[in-house]
Amino acid sequence: MRRTLIIIMLFAVLTLHAQHAVRGMIYDNTTRQPLDFVNVEIVQGDKVIDGATTDSKGAYSINIKQPGNYIVRANFIGYKEVTKNITVKGEVTNVGKLYIEEDSQQLGEVEVVGQGSTMRFELDKKVFTVDQNLAAAGGSATEALENIPSVDVDHEGNISLRNSESVEIWINGKPQGLTEENRAQILQQLPAESIKEIELITNPSAKYNPEGTAGIINIVLKKDGRAGYYGSLAAGISYPEGAAAPGWNVNGAINFTKGIVDAYFNIGYRQFRMANRMNSDRYNYREQDTLWLGQNGKGDRKSGGLFLRGGVNLRLGERSTLGIGAFGVVADRSIGTSTNHYTQKIMGEEEPLLQYDREETQKGKRPNYSVNIDYALRIDRRQDLQLAASYRNHSSDEDKEYRQTYLIGDFDDEYELQNQFRKNGKWEFKADYTFKITQNRRLEAGWNTTLQDQRSGADAKDDAGNELPYFYNRFDYKEQIHALYVTYGDRFWDRLSLQVGFRGEYMRRDTKSDGTANPTKDYWQWFPSAYLSYSFPHGHELQANYTRRIDRPRGRQIDPYKNLADPENVTFGNADLMPQYTSSVELNYLKTWEKHTLSAGFFYKYTDDCIQQIRYYNDELNRMEATYSNMGKKQDAGIEVVWKGRFSTWLQITLSANGYWQRLHAGDFTFDDKYPIHIKGQQTWAGSAKLNANFMFTKTFTGQLTARYDSPTLVAQGKRAQRYAIDLGLRKTFLNRQLALAFNVRDLLDSRNRIQEKWGENFYQKTDRRWRGRSYSMTLTWSFGNMKSKSKKDNDSGNRGQDDEGGAMDDFEE
Incomplete structure (x- = not known):
């Protein structure tokens, strides 16, 4: 089979080798930004x-098949046609950049203008434009992520990519201190209006941190690069059905560029309300009988x-x-009344053994901030050096008040005031060197x-x-990771691209539980990567890649503290938990x-030492307990299809x-030396689909439907039922698009x-949770500024100092 594939590839290469490739790029002359869907012809x-x-x-x-003199002609609706004379001699003729200007006369005659692209495809990633997502207007980053293909957000704000929660969340190409414990709260406070686009990088190269076996979701924030100043102010209100009061949000942004300075500033405040609902039935199979526990709760968050x-x-x-940049979120969290x-x-039997209400009131703060400094140096035309240092801090301090009132039986009512805190600081230092050996080779x-x-x-x-x-409980965690990487890329015949990479990491973990040191964990690991892509004629591209990635357990996964917030369902971590490794x-x-x-x-993924949450029934204390374990091996495979079509300008x-x-492969575990658990091997098929339709009714009135x-789908020791949802959004602009009014309905079908x-062997549990129901929101945005196009010289030099905004396999320079 391998020989056959090699012969086919060699035949294709030799067949196309005799052709002459004409390459170039088309840019907007005013914004100096690339344009997609421009028609280019060789005449x-x-x-x-x-x-x-x-x-x-x-x-x-x-x-084209023959050398000679030709004309390159580019045209696009609303722009003036541009041409350039070229002479084709060798295998590749590089036309370079062509800049096209807006045609003011043509624009004046067009009654309906085209919509910007909401998504673009690159072989190493998919990029989704969020500032045109009407369903997320007035919302948060969490709500913007819910509309991205292959991404799922559960009722607690946990994010998964391709059916896996082992995913890294970055902001502007950096982790920014987001962890499993805090990212749900941070993303709830991040305004969707501040996001430019979201990148899905499912198989990053060895250049990037190998954390997250499912890949990386990179949130790119807006930062205008045009000379002068540009800004916006927005205010909105939202109301989820069942909530005690509406939520609201305000935010502002300004960008300033002059001479050698590019500056930006964003500020926003968001308050949201959610009406939560939960119902659960649990059956515990004992030798003499079956014990049923019913639980239902509601709350206004x-x-x-x-x-x-x-x-x-x-x-x-x-x-x-x-x-130099800084990013921060100060979150206040409280639950007015939550009763289970x-x-x-x-x-x-008719009469219950036990019946009680448990009321929870929660308040606290979760400040998060990060500061970073980046230095970029172009040593010469072939060599670049980038240095970066950053510090990130995430803290939380929360009080949880519980009142437990017994409705039957001779029990005393209970009261608990719990305090939980966390302080997390992280330094990161990076140095990246690039050597462009030739036009097609890069190290x-x-x-x-x-x-x-x-x-x-606690x-x-x-x-x-x-x-x-x-x-x-007191739990201390110290970690250090040191990594070196090297990648080499080459391009052959202007069609075949190859990149190989190798990354080595040393990791050391020291922990203490209530002052007692746990055994130190340290290890070396290697993370190779390989990419192969081929561009066929007439717009076809094919790529194959391989990476090895890791998911390191942290926080609640390894903290042995038993969380008694719900006395019937207790969770705790496992200090002996090891990383899981995935080859993809x-x-x-x-x-x-x-x-x-x-x-x-x-895609196909094979995971060793798979981390899963395991549940069992503690018959001595008459409660469910759950912890984490390395449960062996897991295999995932899938097919992913995304189609984008423009049927008209509207x-x-x-x-x-x-x-x-x-x-999921079978596994056997024992907890506390007395609770043996056998996990049966399971396999399943699952699927998902998303539809996003954008409408332009007039030049100033647009709409969007998302379904x-x-x-x-399968989960450890169980399954999750089907789900579906529909969101609607409308936007109307006024005053030459300086003022915009957006209205949307989320979860139209509730x-x-x-x-x-x-x-498990002695229990069955079914739970129905509703994080929020149908909600309505309205947002008013005013944009202002005196934007001007920057000179090409300024634009090119400025781009070298921008934040690294992701991308696993950068294209070679033109």
């Missing part, structure tokens, strides 16, 4: 030899927070830039060190102020037509569909709930 006399449309980077490549972001980039000269009602009885090497120090704890008091010792293979295909784009991919549709196959469906079943 000789009155005859059109061949043509193509530009991709998301404004690039095109056209093959209120949270608010301040979001701040600012920075400045200085162009120190023709070859160097210095950037518990009933316990033996099946077949990259770098070093990366992270130093993390985290402390967490305690509690009763209504008399007495300490409750079984709540006491992907095959991607991309086809571009004049108005349509198709992306199709196949309608654009994006449709994505995913099919997953998952197999999604998730089939039933169907965004999560039903999950779990079972």
Whole structure:
């Protein structure tokens, strides 16, 4: 089979080798930004030899059979046609950049203007434009992520990619201190209006941190690069059905560019309300009978927070830039009234054994901030050096008050005031070197060190102020990771691209539980990567890649503290938990037509020491307990198809569909030396689909419909039921588009709930949770500024100082 594939590839290469490639890029002359979907033709006399449309980077490549003199002609609706005379001699003719100007007369005659692209495809990532997502207007980053293909957000704000929660969340190409413990709260405070686009990087190269076996979701924030100043102010209100009061948000942003200085500042405050609902039935199978526990709860969740972001980039000269930036969120969290009602009885009997209400009131603060400094130096035309240092801090301090009132039986009511805190600081240092050996060959090497120090704890008091010792916990965590990487890339015959990479990491972990040191964990690991891509004529591209990645357990996964917030369902961590490793293979295909784009991919992942949460019934304490364990091996495979089509200037549709196959291997575990658990091997098929339709009714009135469906899927010791939802959005602009009014309805069918079943040898549990119901919001935005196009010289030098905004396999320079 391997020989056959090699022969086919060699035949294709030799066949196309005799052709002559004409390559170039098309840019907007005013904004100096690349334009996609521009029609480019190669003309000789009155005859059109061949043509193509530009991709998301404004690039095109056209093959012709004969050398000679030709004309490159580019045209796009609303722009003046541009031409350039070229002479084709060798295998590749590089036309370079062509700048096209807006045609004011043509624009005045056009009654309906085209919509911007909401998504673009690159072989190493998919990029989704959020500032055109009407369904997220007035919302948060969490709500913007819910509308991204292959991304899922559960009722607690946990994010998964391709059916896996082992995913890294970055902001502007950096982790920014986001962890499993805090990212749900941070993303709830990050305004969707501040986001430019979201990148899905499912198989990053060895250059990037290998954390997250599912890949990286990179949130790119807005930062305008045009000379002068540009800003916006926005205010909105939202109301979820069932909430005690509406939520509201305000935010502002300004960008300033003059001379050698680029500066930006964002500020926003967001307060949201959610009406939560939960119902659960649990059956515990004992030798003499079956014990049933029914639980139903409701609550009005209120949270608010301040979001701040600012920075400045200085162009120190023709070859160097210095950037300083800061990012912060100060979140307030409280739950007005959250009440859970518990009933316990033996099946077949009328009278319950136990019945009580447990009321929770929660308040606290979660400040998060990060500061970074970046220096970029272009040593010469072939060599670049980038240095970066950053510090990130995440803290939380929360009080949780519980009142437990017994409705039957001779029990004393209970009161607990719990305090939980966490302090997490992290330093990161990076150096990245790039050597462009030739136009088609590139060598990259770098070093990366992270130093993390985290402390967490909990305690509690009763209504008399007495300490409750079984709540006491202190957990200290220190981690250091040192990494070196090297990658090499090459391009052959202008069509075949190859990149190989290798990354080595040393990791050391030291922990203490209540002052007692746990065994130190340290190890070396290697993370190779390989990419192979081939561009066929007429807009076809094919890529295959391989990476090895890691998911390191941290926080609540390894903290042995038993969380008694819900006395019937207790969770705790496992200090002996080890990382899980995933080897991933992907095959991607991309086809571009004049108005349509198709992306199709196949992936396979094999995971060793898979981390899963395991549940068991503690019959001595009559409660469910759950912890984490390395449960052996897991296999995942899937097909992912995304199609984007422009049917006219007023309608654009994006449709994505995913099919997953998952197999969990069997495993045996024992907890506390007395609770043996056997996990049966399972395998299942699951799928999901998302539809995004954008409408432009007039030049100033647009709409959007977003729908999604998730089939039933497998989880450890159980399954999750199907889900579906529909969102609607409308936007109207006024005053030459300086003023915009957006209205949207989220969860139109009131169907965004999560039903999950779990079972073991002596229990079965079914839970239905609703994080929020149908909600309505309205947002008013005013944009202002005196934007001007920057000179090409300023634009090119400024780009070298921008933040690294992701991308696993950068294209070679033109």
